[in-house]
Amino acid sequence: MKFRFLLAAFAASMAVSAVQAAVVDADGDGSYSFDEMQAAYADLSEEVFAQIDSDGNGTVSPEELAAAVEAGVIEG
Numbered sequence: 001m002k003f004r005f006l007l008a009a010f011a012a013s014m015a016v017s018a019v020q021a022a023v024v025d026a027d028g029d030g031s032y033s034f035d036e037m038q039a040a041y042a043d044l045s046e047e048v049f050a051q052i053d054s055d056g057n058g059t060v061s062p063e064e065l066a067a068a069v070e071a072g073v074i075e076g
Ligand SMILES: [Ca+2]
Pocket: 025, 026, 027, 028, 029, 030, 031, 032, 033, 036
């Protein structure tokens, strides 16, 4: 049971680090702007970006990015 939990946590951390490798926070502000996202996803549209930016503050946090990948909105 505990092993299963550790395995799931490990898989989750792997997924997050893969996402962080795909998108580079070029200005180092801790979140991903449309330009930063588009550098990793060349065909990203503003509609999809707005969908990923679930709190609508204009930037994508690592959590929003991970959620979008998990939901299949974008590839990790
Ligand atoms: Ca940034």
